[in-house]
Amino acid sequence: MNIFEALRQEHEIQRHLVAKLVETHGDTQERKKIFEQLKHELKIHADAEERHFYIPLIKKDLTQEKARHSVAEHHEMDELIEQLEDTEMDASNWLKKAKELEHKVIHHLDEEEQEVFQMAGKALTDNQKLSLAEDYNKEIKKMR
Numbered sequence: 001m002n003i004f005e006a007l008r009q010e011h012e013i014q015r016h017l018v019a020k021l022v023e024t025h026g027d028t029q030e031r032k033k034i035f036e037q038l039k040h041e042l043k044i045h046a047d048a049e050e051r052h053f054y055i056p057l058i059k060k061d062l063t064q065e066k067a068r069h070s071v072a073e074h075h076e077m078d079e080l081i082e083q084l085e086d087t088e089m090d091a092s093n094w095l096k097k098a099k100e101l102e103h104k105v106i107h108h109l110d111e112e113e114q115e116v117f118q119m120a121g122k123a124l125t126d127n128q129k130l131s132l133a134e135d136y137n138k139e140i141k142k143m144r
């Protein structure tokens with residue numbers, strides 16, 4: 001498995017969870033459960049992805065700007081998560097914010113897969129693509 005396949009697997013989990021989240025209603029156990037799952041998935045993915053994908057990419061001229069942009073988006077998603085935590089789950093604003101998060105997450109994943117992966121494909125060697133996947137998967141396993 002290379003780093004792109006490893007990251008894509010996690011992206012699918014996030015797409016699934018965020019789609020489920022915006023289907024939930026009010027102050028319910030289901031909404032709480034899915035929100036906590038998504039929050040955890042976003043966090044472990046961003047942490048491991050920054051360490052085993054973006055740090056090597058920031059070191060290369062070709063990918064530095066894209067890598068910085070993606071890391072900034074990780075912070076924007078963190079902020080939306082914090083805002084959701086500060087909002088009552090049965091407030092009408094909660095779903096509005098959750099939909100904002102959904103758009104941000106989908107945009108971020110699509111941009112990574114369509115733009116960042118393509119450039120990273122040129123910037124990284126085949127060996128790097130494999131060894132980064134190994135390191136990334138090891139770290140995700142530890143945190144999950």
Ligand SMILES: [Fe+2]
Nearest residue numbers: 046049070112
């Ligand atoms: Fe990301």
Ligand SMILES: [Fe+2]
Nearest residue numbers: 007011049112
């Ligand atoms: Fe990602």
